[in-house]
Structure formats: structure tokens, C-alpha cells
Ligand SMILES: Nc1ncnc2c1ncn2[C@@H]1O[C@H](COP(=O)(O)OP(=O)(O)O)[C@@H](O)[C@H]1O
């Protein structure tokens with residue numbers, strides 16, 4: 001029986017129901033010989049939200065892109081819905097792409113299209129639904145993110161928070177089973193950050209989707225996460241439930257969670273020696 | 282998904298077997314439009330065999346409702362599964378569709 005809409009709201013219910021929909025085993029990735037991800041493993045079940053946190057440059061976006069099949073890992077494998085995305089045929093990969101939604105950091109809206117058309121885009125491109133039905137689906141999605149009534153605004157007329165919400169509505173258009181969010185609250189004021197965090201929680205609990213949220217915003221991270229994973233220089237330095245992460249005495253994690261400048265995370269983290277850099281050929 | 286239709290005591294009934302999703306909604310849409318264009322006062326959608334319905338399925342039902350409005354027609358739902366009712370409730374749309382436990386009840390009410 002399909003249970004795509006029966007995602008539970010309590011943690012114990014989730015633990016019972018959730019089938020694993022995202023899995024990464026020991027993925028590593030280097031760019032130009034420099035390791036940006038080392039031996040990262042993770043797993044997300046239906047109805048569950050995994051937050052990947054870490055400072056900028058720690059490899060979060062790269063990790064997300066690998067999970068979505070936009071980038072390939074040098075070693076290790078990624079399974080979406082139990083299928084290895086690296087070895088899938090194009091047709092099967094397209095089938096899987098319809099089953100997940102992506103909320104890009106920038107919103108990635110098309111500036112020449114109004115809000116309505118931006119959300120309608122995946123429906124027009126990937127389904128045979130007719131105009132009338134698409135119009136209703138788009139309105140349902142805009143209602144979900146609190147933007148019904150703003151259909152005819154252009155992206156340039158939107159606030160940062162509205163853009164993010166349009167991006168979320170578009171990611172929801174095809175009723176995905178997984179949503180990948182890249183820094184969904186970056187650049188937003190505290191109130192709008194709380195609104196987006198609440199939206200992420202609602203989408204998870206009412207629709208039962210699995211979510212992977214990449215963020216460096218601690219407040220938002222703790223408010224949406226069922227599981228957390230912290231990356232530091234491409235390595236997993238901590239993982240656990242929000243309670244476990246909050247309670248850890250691991251210094252690297254403490255410094256990040258508390259947002260302090262003093263601690264093991266150095267102010268400067270160039271891997272090469274300055275003098276060598278200045279003087280070397 | 283499989284669609285079939287029949288007439289029970291003069292009322293058109295659409296029986297659906299399987300998922301109503303982005304792939305199968307267009308077929309349902311066509312069938313419902315055929316009835317609304319004939320200005321059928323009551324259409325019964327039998328959801329007993331439907332375990333899963335996504336937004337496009339919901340939107341398809343809403344569109345049928347819209348098309349039936351001008352002649353005061355109604356779109357009745359028979360035996361929707363818990364899942365399907367949940368989705369309708371989530372979207373606050375239960376008020377649009379009279380819901381019945383069986384096709385017979387929907388036809389004879
Ligand atoms: N396509 C690429 N080519 C070269 N280096 C890259 C590429 N993408 C990311 N990087 C580098 O990998 C590191 C991790 O980047 P990223 O995954 O974007 O981190 P985060 O999202 O945590 O800020 C950074 O040092 C970045 O410059």
C-alpha cells in the first residue's frame with residue numbers, strides 16, 4: 001500500500017513507517033585534487049528531515065548536488081528510492097527526478113515569468129495535465145506556502161522570503177517524495193527565517209516527504225531537524241538527533257552551535273603555508 | 282489506473298481502480314468532462330479502489346466541480362479511503378464534495 005500521504009507527525013510513528021529513500025555510502029569528492037568531501041555516509045527515511053550543517057565551504061552544497069545526481073562522487077554510491085543513480089539509464093533517472101523537488105539557494109526563479117508561471121513550469125514541462133487542472137494545482141501549492149493572491153507578481157517585485165516560498169511551491173508542484181533544500185533561510189530576517197522553518201516542518205509532517213536541508217543557520221537547523229549531521233572541511237564530525245547535538249561536548253560542534261569565534265575552528269584555515277604561498281613559484 | 286463507467290438508476294458512476302496521479306489524472310479529467318458537458322446533475326466518483334491520489338487528482342475533481350457549478354450539478358465521492366480524505370481535508374476541500382460510504386448511497390441520496 002502506498003503511504004505517501006500518511007507521514008506521521010510523531011517521531012515514533014515516523015520511525016515505524018519510514019522507508020529509507022535517500023542513502024549515501026562513503027561518498028568522497030575532490031575538485032582539482034583538493035578533497036571537498038571525505039567518506040560521507042547518510043540516510044533519510046520518508047517523513048524524516050536530515051539537516052546537513054557546517055560553515056560555508058564545508059562541502060554542504062557539493063554533498064547535496066551529489067545526492068541529487070547533479071554531480072558524481074569519486075568514490076562511494078548514492079541510492080535514491082533504493083536505486084543507484086550513477087548506473088541508472090537516462091529514462092529511469094528522469095523518472096526518479098520527478099520524484100524529488102529542489103529548493104535552490106537563490107530561489108532560481110525565471111525572472112521573465114510571473115509567480116504563477118514559475119510554479120506551473122514543471123507541470124507544463126513534465127505532465128500532460130491541461131491548463132485548467134494546472135491552474136488549480138498551482139493555486140493549491142501557492143496556498144500551501146502562503147502566497148495565493150500573488151500569482152501575477154514578477155520575481156523582481158518579491159521580497160527574499162517570498163522568492164524562497166515561490167521556490168518551495170515550485171519544488172512541491174509535482175508532489176515530490178523527497179525535497180532537497182539548499183540554505184532555505186539564507187539572507188532572511190529572523191521572522192521570515194522562522195516562517196520558512198515552519199513551512200519546512202509542515203511539508204514534512206503533513207505530506208510525509210523526506211527532506212534534506214543544508215544550512216549554516218543553527219536556529220533553523222534545530223527547529224526542522226529529526227537528524228543532524230555536521231560537516232567540517234568535508235568530513236562528518238558529528239551526527240545525531242538535535243538533543244544529542246545540543247548535548248555534545250565535542251568542541252568543534254560546540255563552537256559551531258554556539259556561534260563563537262574562539263575554539264578549534266581556526267579563523268584562518270588555508271591548508272597551505274602563507275609564506276610558501278607568497279614566496280613559492 | 283483503470284477507469285470504467287456505468288449508470289446506476291440513471292446516475293453516471295465512474296469507477297476508478299488504482300492511483301490517481303500526474304500520469305493518470307488526464308484520463309479521469311476526460312471522463313468527468315464528458316459527463317459535465319452533458320450537464321449531468323449528479324456524478325458519482327467511486328474511489329473504493331483508490332489508495333493514492335495526488336494534487337493533480339484533487340485538482341481534477343475540483344475542475345469537475347467548477348464545470349458542474351453553472352447547472353447546479355454535484356460531484357459525489359463514494360468510499361474514499363482514509364488517505365484520499367486526508368488529502369482533501371489538508372486542502373480544505375471536503376466541503377465541495379458530498380461524501381458517501383457507498384455508490385448506492387451516493388446514487389440514492
Ligand atoms: N565545481 C567546483 N569546482 C571546484 N571547486 C569547487 C566546485 N564546487 C565546490 N568547490 C569547492 O568545494 C568546497 C566546498 O564547496 P561547497 O560544497 O559549495 O560548500 P558549502 O555549500 O558548504 O559552502 C569549496 O571550497 C568550493 O570552493
Ligand SMILES: [Mg+2]
Pocket residue numbers: 057060061062
Ligand atoms: Mg553551499
